[in-house]
Amino acid sequence: MGDDGRQHQEFRARRVDGTIPDGLEDAAAQSRLTHDRMSAEETRLFPEVCKGDIKRHKAFLIIRNNALRMWFDEPRVQLTFEKIMEKLNQVEPQYATDERILAGKIFLYLERYGYINFGVFKRLTIPLGTKKDKPRIIVIGAGIAGIIAARQLQYFGFETIILEGRSRVGGRIATFRKNNFVADLGAMVVTGLGGNPVSVLQTQTNLDLVPVKHKCPMYECSQNVVPKAKDEVVEREFNRLLEACSYLAHTLDDEVDGKKQYYSLGDVLEQLIRAQEKAVREKYVQHLREISKMKESLRAILTKMCDVRTNCVRLNKEYSEVLQVPDNANVLEEFIIRDVAKNLVVTTEEYARLETQAAQLKEQIRLAEDNPPPRLYLSVTDRRILDWHMANLEFANAAPLNCLSLKFWDQDDEYEFTGCHLTVRNGYSNLPVALCENQNIRLKRIVKKITYNKSAVEVSVENGEDSKNDMIETYRAEAVLVTVPLGVLKENVIVFDPPLPEDKQSAIERVGFGNLNKVVLCFDKIFWDANHTLFAHVNASTSSRGELFLFWCFTKPPILIALVAGDAANVVECATDDVIIGRTLVVLRNIFGSVAVPSVSDDYDILARPVEYPGDKIPRVYFAGEHTNRNYPATVHGALLSGLREARRVADAFLGSIYEISAP
Ligand SMILES: Cc1cc2nc3c(=O)[nH]c(=O)nc-3n(C[C@H](O)[C@H](O)[C@H](O)COP(=O)(O)OP(=O)(O)OC[C@H]3O[C@@H](n4cnc5c(N)ncnc54)[C@H](O)[C@@H]3O)c2cc1C
Known part of the structure; x- marks a missing residue:
């Protein structure tokens, strides 16, 4: 960045009296932007603003932040350009007259890039740039990424069709409902609302969010509660080990004898523990x-x-x-x-x-x-508690630690949202269901093949509704958006013709993914401490550390949701329901007495990259889904943002970028 850039970085979007207008800072932060600085994306999209003087820069930020604030003030109704101009006329009249064209571009940018006008909102006008003959896009997968993308594309003026293999929508968001029992079998926790697109969707739909209480008693297998002070000491040691891993991640040689070396977080942690023991x-x-x-x-x-x-x-x-x-x-x-x-x-x-x-x-x-020094680095109990913290990390990353890359496992840390963690009392599936309203969805359609050429795509689908005859249907469109999970891509369930480019295929192979399982038990009455929303269970051995390691209990009806993470999550896949339930009850009785190794960071971007037919200018095959979002992988919000990103990309390709559409 040149001098200009530095000058702009120092600029603060303040009023003449020195104050920052109410809510503007928050609105930018809620959109994962900085209120007083253009993002790298904005710098690329608005070079004329960047190269211009400080006044233009200020105009950009004021218009952008005001538009964002208006959207957050009322996300249930479409934000139109006219409304923004009306507001600017009231609060910053000089920009409404002098910077109308810039305001138009900013509006187009915010809408196309999914900062405003996304989700479930009342539509007032047709967005700018729509075409008469609606291009047709096939979306594969009705998980949250597929649904939000299809919805956004429909809003941008596309004809969309979602093909979903299962008989329900939501993918890894799935809620069990029986009588008054509600339990999320898939995603359950909203990891903070500050910066999270789920906060807008919560206002638009009827998600009943409740904060997760921090207190979490920890039980050993033999009815003992682990003293808090002991857990704190072990947790501090665990954090020290993670810090050492972070140091090693930046100092270990990536190449030995010309061969690329990959280190997993799990292996390095165990080696550090052994070194400490020695x-x-x-x-x-x-x-x-x-x-x-x-x-x-x-x-x-x-x-x-x-x-x-x-x-x-x-x-x-x-x-x-x-x-x-x-x-x-x-x-x-x-x-x-x-x-x-x-x-x-x-x-x-x-x-x-x-x-x-x-x-x-x-x-x-x-x-x-x-005063002898300690004989052991970790006592048996210490090691069990340390294993619990490791299992918790495996849960957070939805993968065993030895499948996480030492270098990149925490690459999404800096993008963490602010605010407390929350659960959805009335079930997370309310979200995909609400987003599916007025969508063209075909359930039980398992996609088998995608053929693409210079002008179109053809998708071959097994119709699961007709189980007797293996009925194959064919769908044609201008482009396809693939949002199936990474595991499905790895298994080559879908044949691509021509095959996907080499770098895409290698990235699919390289990026790891893990397993996370839940056991949901409905009881007649509560026998656990109802003051807590969580309690922890320390397992006896390292190999079983992720087995039923955390129990959630936040709904009024007496439901316990137990988590099985890491290697234990793979083990329970092979067990019958009876065995799993029996094992869970044994753990509860003990407590209560009676009763991809390695991945490289670029891989996420490669996974997100659309694919072109050789010689074609417009990509025909697009990819969304949590696994294509390097900043927020393995999350609902990551999947949501990836869907919005691809909707923008498809719209740019077929409708022209915001610079090709004349501003209002
Ligand atoms: C047990 C568990 C707990 C979790 N907890 C949380 C949490 O608390 N908070 C959080 O933020 N995230 C959580 N996650 C992660 C979150 O659920 C996912 O990251 C997110 O829902 C993924 O959305 P997606 O659209 O990318 O993929 P998916 O939801 O998997 O959607 C992909 C869709 O593609 C369909 N499909 C697959 N193959 C085909 C085919 N051949 N043809 C047609 N359709 C196909 C699938 O049926 C599915 O509906 C959890 C995940 C699990 C498994």
């Missing part, structure tokens, strides 16, 4: 060695003291004898007396010195023996 053991052995050395020295001193004492006794006796000589003794005898007396003093003093040394050494030995 270091602790060595320190303890060293401590024992030092005590033994001190004891040897003490023994030597005591032996010497014995000798010196014998000498003292002898000299004492000698001295008594020489004192017996008569008074008229000669000079020689006098000399002998003095010599014996001197030797006796020296020997007595040596004895006293040795006695002090021995006392000091004894004290040193006592102190060392009373």
Whole structure:
């Protein structure tokens, strides 16, 4: 960025009186933008603003932030360009007159890029840029990414058709409903509303969000509650280990002997634990060695003291004898007396010195023996608690730690939303169902093949409604948007003709995905502490750490939702329902007494990249879904944002970019 850019970065969107207009900052933040700075995307889309003077920059930000605030003020009704101009006339009249064209472009940009006018809202006018002959787009998959994309494309003026393999919509958002029991089998937690598109959808639909309480008692398998202080110590150690992993991620060589090296978070964590165990053991052995050395020295001193004492006794006796000589003794005898007396003093003093040394050494030995360094890095209980935290991380990443890339496992951390975590009391499936209103959806249509060429796509589908005859249907359109999960792409369930480009295929192979399972149990009455929305269960071994490690209990009807993460999630896939229920009850009775290794960060972008037929200018095959969103993978909001992104991309390709449409 040149001087200009730096100058713009320092600009603050303040009023003349120095204040930031109410709500503008929040509106930008809620859209994952900075209120006083253009994003990289905006800098690319509005080069004339970037190169212009500070006044234009300010105009851009004020118009953009005001438009965003208007959308958040009333997301149930379409925000039109006229409404924005009306508002600008009231609050910033100079921009309404001088910057009408810029305002038009900003409006088009915000709408096309899914910052405004998305979700379920009352439509007032047809958006700009729509064409008379509606281009047809096939969307594969009625998960949240597919539904939001189709809805957005329909709004942009496309004819859409969603082909869904299952007999329901929502994909990995699925709610179990029976009588008054409601439990989410798939996505359940909204990880903060600050910056999250779900907050707009919540206002538009009837999602009943309740905050997750932080308190989470932790139970060992044998009815014991783990003391909070102990858990805190182990958690601190876990964070220290993660910090060490983060350091290693940036220092370990990616290439050894010209070969790319991949390290998994799980492997490195275990190696660090082993290294710590070794270091602790060595320190303890060293401590024992030092005590033994001190004891040897003490023994030597005591032996010497014995000798010196014998000498003292002898000299004492000698001295008594020489004192017996008569008074008229000669000079020689006098000399002998003095010599014996001197030797006796020296020997007595040596004895006293040795006695002090021995006392000091004894004290040193006592102190060392009373304060030994830890014998073990982790006790059995410590390791179990550490394993619980690891299982929790496996849950958060929906994959075993040894399938997470050391370098990129936390790449989405900086994009975390603000605000507390919430659950959907009336079931998350309300969201996809609401978004499906007026959508052209064909259920039980399993897509088998996508053929694409320079002008069109053809999608071959197995019609699951006709199970007796393997009926194959064919759908044709100008383009297709594929939102099936990564696992489906990996399994090559869908044949692409021509095959997908090499980099796309390699990315599909490289990026890992994991398993997360839930056990939902409905009871007659509550037997757990109803003051908590969560409680933790510490498993006995590392290999089973993810098994039923966390229980959720937030609905009024007595339902427990237990999570199974990491390797344990794969194990339960092979167990029958009876076995899983039995195992869950055993765990509960124990507590309550009775009753892709590696991935590279670019892979997400490659997965998101549309595919063109050789020589075709317009891509015909598009991809959305949580696995195509590098900032928010494995989440509902990530899937939502990917759907909006692709709707924009398809619209750009078929309707022209915002620069090709004349501003209102
Ligand atoms: C148990 C569990 C708990 C989770 N908890 C949370 C949570 O608390 N919070 C959170 O934010 N996220 C959570 N997630 C992740 C979240 O649910 C997903 O990231 C998100 O729903 C994915 O949406 P998507 O549209 O990308 O994919 P999906 O929802 O998987 O949609 C893809 C659709 O494609 C269909 N399909 C597949 N193959 C074909 C085919 N050949 N032909 C036609 N259709 C096909 C599928 O049936 C599916 O409907 C959880 C996931 C799981 C599994």
